[in-house]
Amino acid sequence: MIQRPRGTRDFLPEEMFSRRKIEEKLREIAERWGYAEISTPTFEHLELFTMKSGESIIEELYTFKDKGGRDITLRPEMTAPVTRVFLNELKSSPRPLRFYYFANCFRYERPQKGRFREFWQFGVELIGSDKALANAEVIALAWEMLKSLGIQGDLRINDLSILREKLGHLSQEEQNKVLRMIDKKDLESVREFLRGKMEENEIGGLLELVNFRGSYEEAGEIAEISETLRELCELLEIYEVNYSVDLGIARGLDYYTGVVFEIYAEGLGAQNQICGGGSYNLARVFSSIDAPSTGFALGFDRIMEICEKKAEISKPLVLVSTDGVKKEAIRLAMEIREKWPVVIDVMGRSLSAQMRYANSIGAEFVLIVGEKELQKRKLTLRDMRSGEQVEINFEELLELLDKKREDRVCD
RNA sequence: GCCGAGGUGGGGUAAUGGUUAUCCUGUGGGACUGUGGAUCCCACGAUCCGGGUUCGAUUCCCGGCCUCGGCCCCA
Incomplete structure (x- = not known):
């Protein structure tokens, strides 16, 4: 018999029914916050993703040549496609633009608990602002969505400009390299890499920052907290969101500019991140247009795993x-x-x-x-x-x- | 890509280097042509794939595929 490809799943009616229920709930909340649905092709030009993340990610992409010889890939995420749509047809629209999507994405990775080769992301992108007001709205929206599903996540926020300032004398490339190490919590490599490039006590200070996790006030005691982060924290209080500042969150991505955040949940094994996002300026990577944005993606499959709300299909x-x-x-x-x-x-x-x-x-x-x-x-x-x-x-x-x-x- | 555990009908299982691979459940039909759940009968349906060892492999060995957990990675 023919098996289903590795890392893919069949959804039987019962499971499909609960997936739809959850999806509907998320849609409803996104729309209540004024976000409108957007849909993009399942496959795109390979370039869209290599421009964003470099050639090395080809390893993890489902790529192929179509019959016209074009390099095509199944989308691994939705931020780049949404940015492409914005640049292609909406760059003169009144800002900000608020979009949400629910889309299957594809990555060629080793499957394990909570990780599949075809997986679903529910996400939003708020295009046009990188103000704390925009960051706070997006984070609060993610929080609200999880809350509506009964999920109490562990939300951690950071502002990359704090770390970047500490590394200010390094080249952009070197900074990204260090941020990647920090994201992986590979602090030994950070120390190694920076030796000779910074004063020993500066390195120590940096590592202390990276290990910090706590309230905004506590963060202020050990670091020069950015205005944006301060504002963001104040706004999150108003939104009644529970968060902690984690100066070690770096999100390994070059195009993240300022605020980044991640949400973790219990009961998922090694793949315990259910949401990731931040502010970015991807439009700049693709064009000369400046469109600071902020967004997040929820790992829909992981969410399904946590909230076992078994809705019952009504019988005919x-x-x-x-x-x-x-x-x-x-x-x-x-x-x-x-x-x-x-x-x-x-x-x-x-x-x-x-x-x-x-x-x-x-x-x-x-x-x-x-x-x-x-x-x-x-x-x-x-x-x-x-x-x-x-x-x-x-x-x-x-x-x-x-x-x-x-x-x-x-x- | 790496490490570990595993793979027998649709689901759950038993057993075995040698006759027709066990049982439960399921599905189809019948006992029962105007009334379901019970019971009984019949039928359907499996040793993941490839190679090796062997007179003979589902069993032993190797490789692959797939699943689960972890590492790497996670744009």
């Missing part, structure tokens, strides 16, 4: 019919479907076999239609739980189903 009404009345049964099903999901027998089964089927799929109700019912212009509705059975006409049936629906909404 099973319309059971006898041999002689199949056409009438179909007409009836069509009418009821305007109000309620209905399935009919397509196996050519006997009445008792149809009943057995209804029972085995856990149907709540069975509607029985046969010659007897047709003659009396009635329908037989059986409650499969209680076993009670009533004869009613079509209008009464619809009323009953309406009432049933209301009960369900109340649940």
Whole structure:
């Protein structure tokens, strides 16, 4: 048998149903905050991602040549595509622009818990501002989304300009290299790398910073805190977001400019980051247009793993019919479907076999239609739980189903 | 790319270097042509793939693939 490719998953109806529920919730919140959905192609020119992150990431991309010889890749993330859309068609729109997306992305990596080769990200991008107001809004939105799902994450924020200033005398490239080491918490390499480039006590100070984690006030005691970070912290208080300042968060990416943040959650093993984001200026990388932005991406699959809200799929009404009345049964099903999901027998089964089927799929109700019912212009509705059975006409049936629906909404 | 554990019907399992691979569940049909859940009967359905050792491999060995956990990486 043909297996599914490594690192991919099949989602069966039950799981798909809960995924949709969660997705809907996230959408709803994004829209309430004034973010509008955007969708981009599943594949893009390879260049879009190599310009952003360098050639080395090709290792982790699904790339191929199309029949015209173009270098194409499956998207590994959504920030670059959204920036491309902005530059292609929206660069003269009133700012700020607020977008959200829910998209499958692809990375050729070793699968493990919470990491797949095809995975889903739910993210937002706020294009046009790098003010603390924008950072705070985006962080608060991420917080709100997780909160609505009952997830209490560990949110850590930082301002890269603090570290960059300490490294001010190094070249941009060297700075990025150090930030990468810091992101990986490889402090030995940092010490090694900086030896000779900085005073020994300066290096010590830097490493102390990187290890710091605590409140904004405490951070102020050991470092020159940027105005942006100060403002951001004040705003987050107003948004009622729980956070800590972690001067060691670096997010290994060259184009992050100022505020960065990550959210971690329990119960995920090694891959415990469920959200990452910050302010960036990717438009500058692709063009001469200046568009400071801020955004985040939620790891949708990891979120699904944590919030095990098993929503139950509502079962359709099973319309059971006898041999002689199949056409009438179909007409009836069509009418009821305007109000309620209905399935009919397509196996050519006997009445008792149809009943057995209804029972085995856990149907709540069975509607029985046969010659007897047709003659009396009635329908037989059986409650499969209680076993009670009533004869009613079509209008009464619809009323009953309406009432049933209301009960369900109340649940 | 690296390390460790594992892979037997759709799901869960037993066993074995040698006759037809066990049991539970499932699915289809029947007992039961106007009423489900119980019971009984019949049927369907598996040793991940390739190579090696062997008279004979599902079993032992090697490689691959896949899953799980960890490392690396995570733009």
